[in-house]
Amino acid sequence: MSTSLLSKAKEVNYFSYIGIIGGIFVILSEFLSWFSDNNLILIFFLSPFDPDAFVYFFPLMSGIICLFGSILYTFRQDLKINSIIIQLIGLGFNTIFILDFIVNQIAFILTIQLGFYFFVVGFSLIFIEIIVKLTWKEEIPVNQIEVKNNTQIEE
Amino acid sequence: MDSERKEPNHKEKNFYSALSHEIRRKMLKIIGEQGYSSFTNFKKILGASTGTIYHHLEVLKDLIFQEKNKKYYLTTLGGHAYKFLDQNIDSIESTKITEKDIKSPFLRGILSFTPKKMFLGNPTENILTIVISISIMITGAIFAGLSGLNTCILFFQDFVEFPLLLDSFSKFILGLIFVLNYLIFYFLIELFSWLFYKKSENSFKIFLNFGLVYFPILIYLIIHNILLNLDLNYLTILDNSLLIFFQVWSLWLVTYNLSVNKYIKIERALIISLVIHYGAFIALFLISL
Numbered sequence: 001m002s003t004s005l006l007s008k009a010k011e012v013n014y015f016s017y018i019g020i021i022g023g024i025f026v027i028l029s030e031f032l033s034w035f036s037d038n039n040l041i042l043i044f045f046l047s048p049f050d051p052d053a054f055v056y057f058f059p060l061m062s063g064i065i066c067l068f069g070s071i072l073y074t075f076r077q078d079l080k081i082n083s084i085i086i087q088l089i090g091l092g093f094n095t096i097f098i099l100d101f102i103v104n105q106i107a108f109i110l111t112i113q114l115g116f117y118f119f120v121v122g123f124s125l126i127f128i129e130i131i132v133k134l135t136w137k138e139e140i141p142v143n144q145i146e147v148k149n150n151t152q153i154e155e
Numbered sequence: 156m157d158s159e160r161k162e163p164n165h166k167e168k169n170f171y172s173a174l175s176h177e178i179r180r181k182m183l184k185i186i187g188e189q190g191y192s193s194f195t196n197f198k199k200i201l202g203a204s205t206g207t208i209y210h211h212l213e214v215l216k217d218l219i220f221q222e223k224n225k226k227y228y229l230t231t232l233g234g235h236a237y238k239f240l241d242q243n244i245d246s247i248e249s250t251k252i253t254e255k256d257i258k259s260p261f262l263r264g265i266l267s268f269t270p271k272k273m274f275l276g277n278p279t280e281n282i283l284t285i286v287i288s289i290s291i292m293i294t295g296a297i298f299a300g301l302s303g304l305n306t307c308i309l310f311f312q313d314f315v316e317f318p319l320l321l322d323s324f325s326k327f328i329l330g331l332i333f334v335l336n337y338l339i340f341y342f343l344i345e346l347f348s349w350l351f352y353k354k355s356e357n358s359f360k361i362f363l364n365f366g367l368v369y370f371p372i373l374i375y376l377i378i379h380n381i382l383l384n385l386d387l388n389y390l391t392i393l394d395n396s397l398l399i400f401f402q403v404w405s406l407w408l409v410t411y412n413l414s415v416n417k418y419i420k421i422e423r424a425l426i427i428s429l430v431i432h433y434g435a436f437i438a439l440f441l442i443s444l
Contacts, residue, residue, distance in 0.1 A: 058395075088403050096398065096399060134422045
């Protein structure tokens with residue numbers, strides 16, 4: 001089973017791995033410090049009375065959803081539109097997180113740490129993967145087109 | 156000459172007859188892409204027998220000619236045929252989604268929530284589409300005002316900390332901003348379709364049914380308003396998740412609408428939707444700063 005999955009993955013263009021790397025980066029950003037020395041999970045537990053605190057989990061949720069979308073495309077290229085819609089949902093969490101959290105923390109922009117960079121790079125990689133996936137011309141070269149009934153003359 | 160008089164549509168008939176067979180279309184594409192082709196090249200690429208190729212060359216005699224160097228080239232009509240094949244592939248494939256994509260419960264679910272008939276039909280004949288479209292726009296504007304939300308295409312942001320305390324004038328302005336965004340979104344879609352793919356057909360039709368695209372957003376605004384009135388602030392996570400879900404649904408409706416009415420491949424329509432959506436996100440981010 002695993003061999004067949006790996007062999008399928010090998011047929012994929014390398015750009016599809018961009019999204020996987022992006023997803024991993026976004027997940028990792030959750031466990032790294034952003035504007036202070038605390039990572040997002042720690043901030044969540046440090047703010048039990050904040051009704052918006054759940055937003056701190058958005059990068060993790062987004063990363064997992066996007067990673068799933070990328071992996072789906074890696075093994076099932078025929079489900080391209082599905083994987084893009086899944087990644088859009090994932091990126092949606094990121095956009096909300098940016099608008100809700102980063103905008104309020106912009107005063108601390110000079111103290112940004114590794115987590116923020118991981119998040120931005122991951123977000124960009126996922127977005128690039130979606131655009132590349134959509135613009136990739138999947139034209140079969142003429143010499144690889146399978147001609148059916150090539151011996152049968154139809155008129 | 157005599158035979159042409161008997162059959163005035165002789166060239167037209169030959170043109171469509173030439174395009175009616177897969178091998179002949181491929182032969183035209185081979186010459187169109189490479190400039191010329193030899194008989195051996197045809198044989199090698201198509202993997203067809205000598206007799207088959209000779210037969211198709213005979214049918215293509217108005218579209219292909221052979222030079223003294225034995226190579227085949229396109230005639231003027233052949234050039235038109237190649238251009239026709241190359242340009243129309245987008246229109247033919249505009250609504251093509253892979254069968255496996257459709258078979259997946261995920262996309263099938265989304266498609267079942269897509270008002271396909273309303274997007275495909277002519278709104279001027281089906282007045283219901285226009286009525287629904289305008290109703291969505293007006294109701295959306297009312298709920299955006301009541302919820303105190305500032306609209307930016309498909310994104311929303313609280314205008315003030317306590318939206319329930321907003322005065323009527325501010326609510327009216329927020330409703331107006333919603334309608335303005337509705338119109339801006341439509342114009343951006345038209346602009347990008349023209350800029351990226353030179354597609355300007357069915358603009359009025361899209362304008363008339365554009366309200367349908369905002370239907371998911373209207374549902375979100377209603378739910379948001381209910382949560383706001385019930386003072387369920389702790390349900391921020393639900394509110395945000397719903398916004399994401401309805402945004403994606405709206406984006407899908409824009410993409411589908413563009414694809415079926417502008418004859419753009421679904422992937423290309425998605426690019427336009429994404430550029431506008433994330434453009435709006437960047438704009439809102441910069442405004443928030």
